[in-house]
Amino acid sequence: MTVSMTPSLDEWLDRARQRYVDCRPVGARMHAEACEVMPGGNTRTVLHHAPFPLRAARGWANRIVDVDGWEYVDMLGEYTAGLYGHSNDVIRDAVRTALDDGLSLAAHNTYEARLARLLIGRFPALELVRFTNSGTEANLMAVSLARAATGRPAIAVAVGGYHGGLLYFGGGGSPVNAPYETVLLDYNDVEASREALREHGPRIAAVLIEPVMGSAGCIPGDAAYLQMLADEARAAGALLVFDEVMTSRLGPHGAGAAYGITPDLMTLGKYLGGGLTFGAFGGRRDLMEMFDPSRPGALPHAGTFNNNVLTMAAGIAGVEGVLDEEALEALNARGDRLREALQAAVSPYGWCASGRGSMVGLHPVPGPVRSPRDLAAADDRLRELLFLDLLERGWYMARRGFIALSLEIGDDDVDGFVSAVRDCLAERADLVGVPR
Numbered sequence: 080m081t082v083s084m085t086p087s088l089d090e091w092l093d094r095a096r097q098r099y100v101d102c103r104p105v106g107a108r109m110h111a112e113a114c115e116v117m118p119g120g121n122t123r124t125v126l127h128h129a130p131f132p133l134r135a136a137r138g139w140a141n142r143i144v145d146v147d148g149w150e151y152v153d154m155l156g157e158y159t160a161g162l163y164g165h166s167n168d169v170i171r172d173a174v175r176t177a178l179d180d181g182l183s184l185a186a187h188n189t190y191e192a193r194l195a196r197l198l199i200g201r202f203p204a205l206e207l208v209r210f211t212n213s214g215t216e217a218n219l220m221a222v223s224l225a226r227a228a229t230g231r232p233a234i235a236v237a238v239g240g241y242h243g244g245l246l247y248f249g250g251g252g253s254p255v256n257a258p259y260e261t262v263l264l265d266y267n268d269v270e271a272s273r274e275a276l277r278e279h280g281p282r283i284a285a286v287l288i289e290p291v292m293g294s295a296g297c298i299p300g301d302a303a304y305l306q307m308l309a310d311e312a313r314a315a316g317a318l319l320v321f322d323e324v325m326t327s328r329l330g331p332h333g334a335g336a337a338y339g340i341t342p343d344l345m346t347l348g349k350y351l352g353g354g355l356t357f358g359a360f361g362g363r364r365d366l367m368e369m370f371d372p373s374r375p376g377a378l379p380h381a382g383t384f385n386n387n388v389l390t391m392a393a394g395i396a397g398v399e400g401v402l403d404e405e406a407l408e409a410l411n412a413r414g415d416r417l418r419e420a421l422q423a424a425v426s427p428y429g430w431c432a433s434g435r436g437s438m439v440g441l442h443p444v445p446g447p448v449r450s451p452r453d454l455a456a457a458d459d460r461l462r463e464l465l466f467l468d469l470l471e472r473g474w475y476m477a478r479r480g481f482i483a484l485s486l487e488i489g490d491d492d493v494d495g496f497v498s499a500v501r502d503c504l505a506e507r508a509d510l511v512g513v514p515r
């Protein structure tokens with residue numbers, strides 16, 4: 080079902096924007112000031128939205144408060160990096176301890192190998208691991224390693240895939256992408272992707288893919304599709320790289336392991352730094368050993384803050400002291416419940432819910448969403464309107480309809496969010512004439 084009465088929708092959106100502006104004089108002023116010193120007042124594109132972006136003053140547990148004093152339940156969970164919430168005591172204590180022992184030590188420290196051991200114990204694909212400062216860097220390093228190891232130039236990626244600021248393959252690809260030769264695959268299209276991999280196989284160093292596409296809309300890979308990628312990569316002599324920057328939270332051993340597939344390399348990020356700046360890449364020993372600096376001709380991998388004590392300490396505290404199997408399973412079960420309840424609530428209005436476990440997408444299309452192509456017809460104004468309507472009711476999710484649960488979100492929050500979404504769509508349905 081599609082929305083036809085666009086003037087009403089535009090009017091409704093104008094009103095929602097105006098209310099947003101009227102309620103946030105401090106946010107408006109601070110945004111104007113930020114624009115004097117940063118392009119668009121912004122240093123992280125995803126956070127930008129009209130009329131001007133939400134500006135948080137502080138947060139605790141599952142709440143944030145904006146600079147005008149409005150409080151929200153945080154359903155966004157820092158795009159999966161905020162899994163522990165905003166003030167987990169175990170993590171705060173670990174950071175304080177690390178702080179007391181001094182910053183910027185310019186030496187190996189007592190933390191990094193501990194975190195490496197914990198991650199290797201958790202994710203079967205990892206035999207050796209190295210740290211970076213972001214998921215973007217982790218993917219750049221993994222792909223560069225694959226190119227060095229295979230001597231081939233190209234990477235195969237999904238259309239619409241997001242693997243970091245320099246590795247974005249939506250909308251025809253980003254002009255600031257790292258200049259790798261790319262082979263584009265249609266996510267979940269077994270036949271077309273197999274054909275592309277066979278055609279370009281000898282040039283492909285790595286197939287870089289998310290087991291569940293995150294930023295592209297929370298789209299789970301079919302098991303048969305991911306297995307085909309693994310088989311074809313092997314047959315072509317290319318490496319399979321799972322980008323698990325978001326998805327490693329979807330099972331006790333990551334999403335790849337949940338599908339029963341072990342990639343040659345995997346990348347990590349987000350919550351595994353305990354809420355601080357983090358990235359990691361690792362995998363097969365023979366590949367990762369190419370970075371061993373004690374070997375002649377070792378590949379270089381630099382990064383002033385790769386082993387920064389705050390991230391390392393917070394990461395260890397999270398994995399060791401908070402995120403056991405039980406906690407992770409409960410989180411993902413809650414996400415499944417949220418998605419099912421949302422699907423029931425929104426489908427009468429022509430929307431659908433997608434995702435897996437604690438990662439949920441809300442889309443203004445009837446679905447199912449099996450590839451980014453299925454979202455091409457989505458009316459982005461509907462996304463913005465729901466986002467603004469939810470803010471007004473005290474709920475914060477991503478402007479694009481992305482939700483990532485933190486451990487601080489309880490069943491009451493799930494129920495409250497579902498009824499808020501239902502109310503928003505019901506209220507708007509009368510105005511814009513969306514069929515029920």
Ligand SMILES: Cc1ncc(COP(=O)(O)O)c(C=O)c1O
Nearest residue numbers: 213214215241242243324325348
């Ligand atoms: C799947 C995936 N890979 C890589 C990245 C990049 O991570 P970072 O923002 O830490 O550079 C992201 C960030 O959203 C991501 O979702």
